[in-house]
Amino acid sequence: MRKGQNRFVAGFLLAPVALYLIFVIWPYIQTFGYSLTDWKGQSQTFSFIGLDNYTALFEDDIFLQAIWHNILFLVFIPVITILLALFFAFMLNAGGRGRAGGVSGVAGSGFYKIVYFFPQVLSLAILAVLFGAVYRSDSGGMVNGLLMKLGLVDESAPVEWLNEPNMVLWALILVVVWHGVGFYLVLFSAAMQAIPRDIYEAALIDGAGRAHTFFRITLPLLWDSVQTAWVYLGIAAMDMFILVSTMTAGEYGGGPDHHSEVMATVMMRNFLLYGRSGYACAMGVVMLLLTLIVSVVMLRATRRERVEF
Amino acid sequence: MSAPLKTASRGDSVPTGPTVDKGRTGPGDERGEGVVLNVFSHGFLALWALLIVLPLLWLVLSSFKTDAQIGGSAFGWPENWTLDVFSRAWDKGIGDYFVNTVIVLVFSVPLTMLFGSMAAYVLARYPFRGNRLLYYFFVAGAMFPVFLALVPLFFMVKRLDMLNTYQGLILVYVAYSLPFTVFFMHAFFRTLPTAVFEAAILDGASHTRTFFQVMLPMAKPGLISVGIFNTLGQWNQFILPTVLMQPQSGDDPERYVLTQGLIQLQQQQGYASDLPVLFAGVTIAMIPMLVVYLSFQRQVQAGLTSATLK
Numbered sequence: 001m002r003k004g005q006n007r008f009v010a011g012f013l014l015a016p017v018a019l020y021l022i023f024v025i026w027p028y029i030q031t032f033g034y035s036l037t038d039w040k041g042q043s044q045t046f047s048f049i050g051l052d053n054y055t056a057l058f059e060d061d062i063f064l065q066a067i068w069h070n071i072l073f074l075v076f077i078p079v080i081t082i083l084l085a086l087f088f089a090f091m092l093n094a095g096g097r098g099r100a101g102g103v104s105g106v107a108g109s110g111f112y113k114i115v116y117f118f119p120q121v122l123s124l125a126i127l128a129v130l131f132g133a134v135y136r137s138d139s140g141g142m143v144n145g146l147l148m149k150l151g152l153v154d155e156s157a158p159v160e161w162l163n164e165p166n167m168v169l170w171a172l173i174l175v176v177v178w179h180g181v182g183f184y185l186v187l188f189s190a191a192m193q194a195i196p197r198d199i200y201e202a203a204l205i206d207g208a209g210r211a212h213t214f215f216r217i218t219l220p221l222l223w224d225s226v227q228t229a230w231v232y233l234g235i236a237a238m239d240m241f242i243l244v245s246t247m248t249a250g251e252y253g254g255g256p257d258h259h260s261e262v263m264a265t266v267m268m269r270n271f272l273l274y275g276r277s278g279y280a281c282a283m284g285v286v287m288l289l290l291t292l293i294v295s296v297v298m299l300r301a302t303r304r305e306r307v308e309f
Numbered sequence: 310m311s312a313p314l315k316t317a318s319r320g321d322s323v324p325t326g327p328t329v330d331k332g333r334t335g336p337g338d339e340r341g342e343g344v345v346l347n348v349f350s351h352g353f354l355a356l357w358a359l360l361i362v363l364p365l366l367w368l369v370l371s372s373f374k375t376d377a378q379i380g381g382s383a384f385g386w387p388e389n390w391t392l393d394v395f396s397r398a399w400d401k402g403i404g405d406y407f408v409n410t411v412i413v414l415v416f417s418v419p420l421t422m423l424f425g426s427m428a429a430y431v432l433a434r435y436p437f438r439g440n441r442l443l444y445y446f447f448v449a450g451a452m453f454p455v456f457l458a459l460v461p462l463f464f465m466v467k468r469l470d471m472l473n474t475y476q477g478l479i480l481v482y483v484a485y486s487l488p489f490t491v492f493f494m495h496a497f498f499r500t501l502p503t504a505v506f507e508a509a510i511l512d513g514a515s516h517t518r519t520f521f522q523v524m525l526p527m528a529k530p531g532l533i534s535v536g537i538f539n540t541l542g543q544w545n546q547f548i549l550p551t552v553l554m555q556p557q558s559g560d561d562p563e564r565y566v567l568t569q570g571l572i573q574l575q576q577q578q579g580y581a582s583d584l585p586v587l588f589a590g591v592t593i594a595m596i597p598m599l600v601v602y603l604s605f606q607r608q609v610q611a612g613l614t615s616a617t618l619k
Contacts, residue, residue, distance in 0.1 A: 013443070019484045128575070
């Protein structure tokens with residue numbers, strides 16, 4: 001019996017563990033090693049060059065600019081997305097009219113949740129094509145077309161959303177927010193529904209208004225979810241590869257003139273286009289370190305006393 | 310772990326009183342505030358719903374237009390309603406990309422579910438030395454950015470002679486889906502009653518048989534959630550195929566998946582302008598997702614949110 005059980009355990013673990021080791025864990029580990037070499041990728045010959053790749057990275061203006069853009073994303077994407085999602089979630093779960101001490105969502109909240117969540121199931125590639133069309137820099141683009149109809153933009157000088165150095169990052173942030181709000185709304189809604197109704201009712205009886213209820217009750221009890229959302233959005237902001245590489249100008253994106261470059265696009269270009277594998281690995285390691293730092297800092301910064309209920 | 314499922318399946322808010330009833334009056338000033346707030350909140354909610362739906366509708370509508378119409382004005386109405394453009398998009402490559410994606414997913418999703426459940430089951434119900442360690446080893450994989458692995462992964466797949474092959478992409482998809490699947494199913498198997506398991510063993514069923522005929526069917530709700538989650542995730546995957554599915558020589562066939570193919574079409578559009586085809590392609594790619602989402606919308610929302618909860 002005992003022996004059979006051991007064989008069963010080993011048998012069931014064999015395939016998953018092997019796959020996971022070969023394709024996930026081992027490549028992760030190898031990256032650190034390769035990042036210390038001058039590997040070009042074509043052949044197996046390379047030599048150990050110590051930290052040269054890393055020192056080169058910090059003189060690589062394009063990569064430094066890319067880090068800066070990732071930091072901008074890191075500040076704006078989570079803040080805008082979370083604020084909007086919290087606002088909508090509160091509306092949907094407690095924005096209805098209070099009657100006789102009851103608290104409810106507005107009518108049709110189920111419908112809104114279905115619609116808002118929909119962008120989340122679309123692939124980012126679809127998003128890239130969709131918003132490429134929306135941001136078109138002539139009257140055929142949805143935004144430009146609308147602005148021209150309203151007379152806000154001159155027909156002869158449409159806005160080049162994705163080619164204007166000052167505009168391109170904001171245009172991308174909008175896409176991410178559009179995509180993400182529904183998901184975090186559902187996340188916050190689930191947490192809000194776990195809050196016992198009687199807390200709200202007690203507050204209402206005590207004469208608390210909606211703003212009061214939100215800031216004194218809902219938000220503190222939701223803090224765990226907000227923290228989770230914050231970290232996840234932070235991690236997403238460190239990536240941004242698909243949107244930047246497909247929506248902006250240049251090989252693997254980053255245009256105009258590196259004004260929308262992010263770490264991931266610089267890395268992919270160095271790896272797939274220039275064949276600088278070792279250098280790209282060093283970028284991967286830096287991305288990992290920055291992502292870890294961001295997660296830790298965000299968790300620390302949002303730490304609060306846990307409210308039990 | 311089944312908690313988030315239950316929360317989400319409860320659906321929209323649970324009012325304690327009767328549902329919205331405009332005739333009822335609350336306490337005097339409460340009512341005035343309620344009306345203003347209702348208009349205010351409905352306004353914002355409706356606006357955001359429009360912002361979600363309009364661009365998508367606009368894109369679908371645009372696929373019925375001609376190139377000239379698309380370039381002319383954003384808000385013209387299509388003149389000839391034919392489905393011709395969809396068959397053109399299908400022939401231009403979308404069909405192949407679609408088929409490639411389906412071929413990969415037909416194998417990768419069931420394999421993910423099988424291997425993920427097997428590992429999760431053993432880790433959840435059999436105490437052995439190193440059990441916790443192995444569990445964390447699986448779960449930790451979800452925390453690292455995939456970019457960290459890309460370069461060695463490419464050469465690993467190359468060494469196995471699996472670049473630009475279906476089996477290569479299938480195995481990689483399975484491997485990268487394991488952390489979430491193991492994590493989720495682990496929680497699920499833990500909640501199943503021990504009594505059933507003991508009864509099966511006493512009746513003389515082997516461990517393997519108990520797993521496939523008793524435990525797995527009992528875990529069906531969990532399997533459905535994770536299955537949908539994995540289907541969506543692998544269907545939408547872009548970075549892994551970008552690195553692994555490039556033709557390796559002149560006569561190596563193109564095995565792009567749908568996401569890759571769409572981007573490819575978008576980039577070609579710079580040379581030979583045929584935007585309706587691109588938009589029709591996006592519409593075709595969108596429809597399966599819309600269908601899956603609308604039919605399983607509760608599970609989709611629950612599956613995706615429980616990935617972040619806890």
